[in-house]
Amino acid sequence: MDLIERKYRILQAIIDDYILTALPVGSRTISKKYEQNLSSATIRNEMSDLEELGYLDSPHTSAGRVPSNKAYRLYVDRMIHPAPLTPEELSYIQSCFDTRAQQVGTLSAKLAKVISGMTNYTTAVMTRTPRAEQKIGHIQLVPVSDRRILAVLVTQSGAVKQQMLELDQSIAPDALYAVSRILSERLNGCPLSQLKKALLDIAENEGKGIRGMLREIAGIPDEAADDGTLVVGGRSNLLGFPEYSDVGKAQELLKVLETRDKMISLLSRQGEMEITVRIGPETGIEELRDCSVVTASYRLMDGRVNTVGLIGPTRMQYGRAVSVLEEVGKALGRAINRQEIGDDDGTPRTGR
Amino acid sequence: MDLIERKYRILQAIIDDYILTALPVGSRTISKKYEQNLSSATIRNEMSDLEELGYLDSPHTSAGRVPSNKAYRLYVDRMIHPAPLTPEELSYIQSCFDTRAQQVGTLSAKLAKVISGMTNYTTAVMTRTPRAEQKIGHIQLVPVSDRRILAVLVTQSGAVKQQMLELDQSIAPDALYAVSRILSERLNGCPLSQLKKALLDIAENEGKGIRGMLREIAGIPDEAADDGTLVVGGRSNLLGFPEYSDVGKAQELLKVLETRDKMISLLSRQGEMEITVRIGPETGIEELRDCSVVTASYRLMDGRVNTVGLIGPTRMQYGRAVSVLEEVGKALGRAINRQEIGDDDGTPRTGR
DNA sequence: GTTAGCACTCGAAACAAAAGAGTGCTAACA
DNA sequence: TGTTAGCACTCTTTTGTTTCGAGTGCTAAC
Numbered sequence: 001m002d003l004i005e006r007k008y009r010i011l012q013a014i015i016d017d018y019i020l021t022a023l024p025v026g027s028r029t030i031s032k033k034y035e036q037n038l039s040s041a042t043i044r045n046e047m048s049d050l051e052e053l054g055y056l057d058s059p060h061t062s063a064g065r066v067p068s069n070k071a072y073r074l075y076v077d078r079m080i081h082p083a084p085l086t087p088e089e090l091s092y093i094q095s096c097f098d099t100r101a102q103q104v105g106t107l108s109a110k111l112a113k114v115i116s117g118m119t120n121y122t123t124a125v126m127t128r129t130p131r132a133e134q135k136i137g138h139i140q141l142v143p144v145s146d147r148r149i150l151a152v153l154v155t156q157s158g159a160v161k162q163q164m165l166e167l168d169q170s171i172a173p174d175a176l177y178a179v180s181r182i183l184s185e186r187l188n189g190c191p192l193s194q195l196k197k198a199l200l201d202i203a204e205n206e207g208k209g210i211r212g213m214l215r216e217i218a219g220i221p222d223e224a225a226d227d228g229t230l231v232v233g234g235r236s237n238l239l240g241f242p243e244y245s246d247v248g249k250a251q252e253l254l255k256v257l258e259t260r261d262k263m264i265s266l267l268s269r270q271g272e273m274e275i276t277v278r279i280g281p282e283t284g285i286e287e288l289r290d291c292s293v294v295t296a297s298y299r300l301m302d303g304r305v306n307t308v309g310l311i312g313p314t315r316m317q318y319g320r321a322v323s324v325l326e327e328v329g330k331a332l333g334r335a336i337n338r339q340e341i342g343d344d345d346g347t348p349r350t351g352r
Numbered sequence: 353m354d355l356i357e358r359k360y361r362i363l364q365a366i367i368d369d370y371i372l373t374a375l376p377v378g379s380r381t382i383s384k385k386y387e388q389n390l391s392s393a394t395i396r397n398e399m400s401d402l403e404e405l406g407y408l409d410s411p412h413t414s415a416g417r418v419p420s421n422k423a424y425r426l427y428v429d430r431m432i433h434p435a436p437l438t439p440e441e442l443s444y445i446q447s448c449f450d451t452r453a454q455q456v457g458t459l460s461a462k463l464a465k466v467i468s469g470m471t472n473y474t475t476a477v478m479t480r481t482p483r484a485e486q487k488i489g490h491i492q493l494v495p496v497s498d499r500r501i502l503a504v505l506v507t508q509s510g511a512v513k514q515q516m517l518e519l520d521q522s523i524a525p526d527a528l529y530a531v532s533r534i535l536s537e538r539l540n541g542c543p544l545s546q547l548k549k550a551l552l553d554i555a556e557n558e559g560k561g562i563r564g565m566l567r568e569i570a571g572i573p574d575e576a577a578d579d580g581t582l583v584v585g586g587r588s589n590l591l592g593f594p595e596y597s598d599v600g601k602a603q604e605l606l607k608v609l610e611t612r613d614k615m616i617s618l619l620s621r622q623g624e625m626e627i628t629v630r631i632g633p634e635t636g637i638e639e640l641r642d643c644s645v646v647t648a649s650y651r652l653m654d655g656r657v658n659t660v661g662l663i664g665p666t667r668m669q670y671g672r673a674v675s676v677l678e679e680v681g682k683a684l685g686r687a688i689n690r691q692e693i694g695d696d697d698g699t700p701r702t703g704r
Numbered sequence: 705g706t707t708a709g710c711a712c713t714c715g716a717a718a719c720a721a722a723a724g725a726g727t728g729c730t731a732a733c734a
Numbered sequence: 735t736g737t738t739a740g741c742a743c744t745c746t747t748t749t750g751t752t753t754c755g756a757g758t759g760c761t762a763a764c
Contacts, residue, residue, distance in 0.1 A: 254588035
């Protein structure tokens, strides 16, 4: 039906305009800028219908209309326009993830910086290694001082965990090497989840001297459990939006960004390999009721999974956000392939 | 001279009051709340003098006075009152740094959280190991995948650097162990600054097979140069201060906090073992012209140095800030002693 | 179904007046 | 001579009022 089509066109125009200006959109604006062959009165009628359908809200009688969350949902699902990046932007992204020997632990920060830089929103990056997939590669005990050793645990996928241990008695470096070797041999391929048991097993059967130490090592996996690194970047961007010219609101939002639990829960919801958009209450976090969050996950060469969340007002440039996340995904994928280790191309697909 | 003494008392009262209320202080307020045996007229005269001396500014004729940076300087140097923490607060701090086996890398975040939580200011924590003091303890090469190895470098003080390396050819784990052992033996005690040369030396004299690898390893120290970890916490606190009810100012400040270089330079100025207060322009950072920064350094068991900076409006509760930093220092010191490794007690002394 | 026209609503901006906080100065006081 | 009461003056803040304009909803005509 043609009418329906037109309604949606008008709705889209309203959303587009509102995303651009943050100002309630009036019928005249639409009739002038978007639908020049329709009079403002006609638009008015349509808008009235759209309000009744729940797609528009009016702050007050004489203020034009504002898209509702329902409208944003529709917009994201059906009428988002892709915002292809310029060649310069593409090559910029490429160059960011190009370095051959990526410094360990810097990637999250770089992701946050690049993404929030390109979108003007705030970016949260969570890095973690799915526990189930982690299998022991090597265990290395490194003497640090008399009674302290550093246990370095390398998973088969290349992730590294380290934990400082204090021993009851001192132990000679050579003995440590020996133990390292035994452990690495015996535990190779052991899933991280069963490490503890395996260690205790060895402790039982093995000679007296190291038993105590093994017991202590057995405690590692729990403490070192990778509950994720969290990096947030681009907070100052938030304050640039008129919706946060109220300091109170800005503060509330900043506080959420500082609350690790909330951020982790926000990002944990993201499945792998798909870009997800959550609008207002869909975020599941009360304080984000007026925000939207676009998330994507990237699987890295070493088994880690980076989940990226873009946080901005519901009036977000969704097309742009999705494009940037997509291109970053592709760039990461290419970087992985170049290093010939990638187990998949790291490119997220778009979707709800 | 008694007169002088009184002037300073009045100045102190003004500063105290302003720190508390953030409102320009009038003569009546002082006469009522602080100097009940002096009339407001007298106070007025004194205030007029103080303004002439450069200790007070008046925003406009009928608005009371506001302390100048010069006044804060005097305040910090001469009339700061210590703000002893309550027993509960003390034991809270204690408990925060009590954990026996501190997770590697968590300390900065904890410091930032505890300190900004207790002061309501923003905290930046920089961790780094003074390059000059780092001497090689052990080098361990850990096989990760076919051509990738993880080089773990442990300094004598226990700091750990790691770097992923890609090799031109694959190498057997056993060979790696051998190389690790040789390197550890030969390089033990070698200052980090000379590591590169030492490695290249070995590469010259040593067998063909590993030469390439050694060359690559020689590249590590530069890349892995510990230019410091930076953690910032408690940003949302800033927005609670009336001086940042102007979103523009808040944004400017947040942006500085996001600029790694500026933060590093801000914190690098702090010498060891002393609490330093820098007021406004003294911070050396233009955007912080209306902020004060209180910094302290803590030397940790593993040789790392944590420099903590408290950032807030110049109208800062200096006494409180210094007290908290002092107590945190003491708590860290105790934690180090308990672990019987500390090379000093980590307690900063107070001073300009 | 579309549109012109118009009365009506309501916030934002502009303006004016009043209130209030604080100062500086003068003159009197101890 | 230092202190203080008193008062005129200044300047911001608050409050109220008016005006303006954007936008709507409805009706009637096309």
